[in-house]
Amino acid sequence: MNNDLKQVIFDYLSGIKEDPQVVGVVLTGSAGREDMDQYSDIDNVIFVNGSTTIKEGKFMLGKYLFDSRIVNIEEIQSNWSEDMFFAYLNSSIVYDPGNIISKIITAKREEWTTRMLKRLQLALVELSVIYEFSDNWKGLKTVTHYHKFLDRNDYISAHRILNIGFEIILDILYLINNSPIPDIKNKIRLLPKVKILPNDANKLVNEVVLITSFDVNDLNRRYKALILFVNFIKDNIEKSQLHISDNIYQYYLANRA
Amino acid sequence: MNNDLKQVIFDYLSGIKEDPQVVGVVLTGSAGREDMDQYSDIDNVIFVNGSTTIKEGKFMLGKYLFDSRIVNIEEIQSNWSEDMFFAYLNSSIVYDPGNIISKIITAKREEWTTRMLKRLQLALVELSVIYEFSDNWKGLKTVTHYHKFLDRNDYISAHRILNIGFEIILDILYLINNSPIPDIKNKIRLLPKVKILPNDANKLVNEVVLITSFDVNDLNRRYKALILFVNFIKDNIEKSQLHISDNIYQYYLANRA
Numbered sequence: 001m002n003n004d005l006k007q008v009i010f011d012y013l014s015g016i017k018e019d020p021q022v023v024g025v026v027l028t029g030s031a032g033r034e035d036m037d038q039y040s041d042i043d044n045v046i047f048v049n050g051s052t053t054i055k056e057g058k059f060m061l062g063k064y065l066f067d068s069r070i071v072n073i074e075e076i077q078s079n080w081s082e083d084m085f086f087a088y089l090n091s092s093i094v095y096d097p098g099n100i101i102s103k104i105i106t107a108k109r110e111e112w113t114t115r116m117l118k119r120l121q122l123a124l125v126e127l128s129v130i131y132e133f134s135d136n137w138k139g140l141k142t143v144t145h146y147h148k149f150l151d152r153n154d155y156i157s158a159h160r161i162l163n164i165g166f167e168i169i170l171d172i173l174y175l176i177n178n179s180p181i182p183d184i185k186n187k188i189r190l191l192p193k194v195k196i197l198p199n200d201a202n203k204l205v206n207e208v209v210l211i212t213s214f215d216v217n218d219l220n221r222r223y224k225a226l227i228l229f230v231n232f233i234k235d236n237i238e239k240s241q242l243h244i245s246d247n248i249y250q251y252y253l254a255n256r257a
Numbered sequence: 258m259n260n261d262l263k264q265v266i267f268d269y270l271s272g273i274k275e276d277p278q279v280v281g282v283v284l285t286g287s288a289g290r291e292d293m294d295q296y297s298d299i300d301n302v303i304f305v306n307g308s309t310t311i312k313e314g315k316f317m318l319g320k321y322l323f324d325s326r327i328v329n330i331e332e333i334q335s336n337w338s339e340d341m342f343f344a345y346l347n348s349s350i351v352y353d354p355g356n357i358i359s360k361i362i363t364a365k366r367e368e369w370t371t372r373m374l375k376r377l378q379l380a381l382v383e384l385s386v387i388y389e390f391s392d393n394w395k396g397l398k399t400v401t402h403y404h405k406f407l408d409r410n411d412y413i414s415a416h417r418i419l420n421i422g423f424e425i426i427l428d429i430l431y432l433i434n435n436s437p438i439p440d441i442k443n444k445i446r447l448l449p450k451v452k453i454l455p456n457d458a459n460k461l462v463n464e465v466v467l468i469t470s471f472d473v474n475d476l477n478r479r480y481k482a483l484i485l486f487v488n489f490i491k492d493n494i495e496k497s498q499l500h501i502s503d504n505i506y507q508y509y510l511a512n513r514a
Binding site: 037039056057058065129142143145148151152154156157159160161163164184185187188189205206209210211212213214249253 | 294296313314315322386399400402405408409411413414416417418420421441442444445446462463466467468469470471506510
């Protein structure tokens with residue numbers, strides 16, 4: 001973080017600290033992750049204990065667009081959504097006089113690993129209705145919507161469901177790296193940062209994203225790139241020490257929402 | 258529904274009815290909507306009051322692949338997820354001796370209209386960070402992730418975020434038709450069934466879905482199709498009697514989760 005921004009944040013915090021209701025402040029988004037560029041907002045969350053007059057929403061401070069959110073401290077003490085795991089486990093705490101925020105985040109980091117295992121298995125089941133696990137890996141073979149759309153000659157729905165399959169694959173790539181899933185806009189941009197990734201991930205991503213025509217050839221081309229992603233994922237799960245069920249479909253039946 | 262399937266369902270139900278825990282049975286999915294084809298599963302939900310030995314999951318009955326789910330009746334008496342609204346408001350009740358299921362669904366149909374108004378406004382805010390409301394329609398103008406990706410020359414993330422914008426537009430099209438949002442695989446297939454739709458919706462969908470290269474020209478081509486969708490949506494909201502805030506961004510700040 002450059003000194004100019006540090007100074008702006010320092011000034012911003014000195015105003016906020018005057019409010020006795022404020023428990024802490026964290027930077028989220030790219031400012032929290034320290035992968036900002038000149039187009040980034042300064043996303044931040046102000047945790048309060050009760051009501052406050054501090055302003056919320058977007059406003060300019062110096063040359064930076066701040067996007068501030070007021071959150072009651074009780075909200076992060078209870079259940080976290082997926083986006084909260086990504087936002088807060090990758091945040092920078094900039095004010096936390098009672099160490100309350102830091103304690104919560106540490107506890108949630110533990111909880112994440114358990115949640116990740118469930119999320120990963122449910123994501124594989126979601127994928128199995130798009131990508132066919134023809135070898136019945138971990139009980140995941142079923143008739144896919146993708147192949148039904150092919151049978152119906154509905155090539156536009158087929159392409160679109162491959163898009164959705166690709167989104168699930170992106171999620172799974174983060175999960176096998178024990179990373180919370182980024183907010184939706186960042187899933188491709190942050191991918192190069194994870195450790196376990198196919199060597200030619202860039203090329204494969206391009207291959208899946210392109211949709212050049214509504215016919216079987218173009219669908220086959222994209223599906224082949226998906227196969228390479230899925231084989232990579234299967235190999236890595238096999239090699240890993242992750243506690244994954246031998247029959248993920250059965251796991252899903254017992255654990256779905 | 259053909260007579261063969263009717264007979265299979267009749268036989269299936271006669272077994273289920275023997276279990277005194279069963280409160281009712283509904284067909285969901287394409288069987289519930291009566292838009293099945295030869296590739297469709299027979300999705301069905303068996304509502305129970307306590308534990309049962311009826312089997313769940315996928316199995317063949319005659320030439321049909323049944324996909325049965327056991328749900329405790331308490332589950333549909335409490336809060337519904339979005340997928341539940343779509344599944345149950347479009348279901349066919351095939352067994353409901355105490356009229357319990359039918360009463361719940363009728364009450365939830367009322368609830369839907371209120372939820373829809375909230376969902377629609379939140380969806381427009383989600384869209385506003387991808388598609389630029391340059392006229393500041395209903396307070397929605399902001400810097401978009403799409404344009405930031407263009408500025409960064411990150412054309413692959415730009416294409417992908419237009420995909421996400423298109424998914425939001427599909428949701429909004431269902432919402433302005435007062436329809437719950439279909440499960441993800443059906444959003445394109447069921448679109449021709451809604452009433453309020455651009456005349457050239459098919460052509461526009463194709464235009465948005467195609468991604469032929471990673472450059473500004475191809476992005477502009479897709480974005481232009483999005484503009485036409487958004488203009489259609491704005492016009493229809495203006496013409497409608499929907500109770501939508503004049504400043505949707507302010508509404509979002511007050512009503513987000």
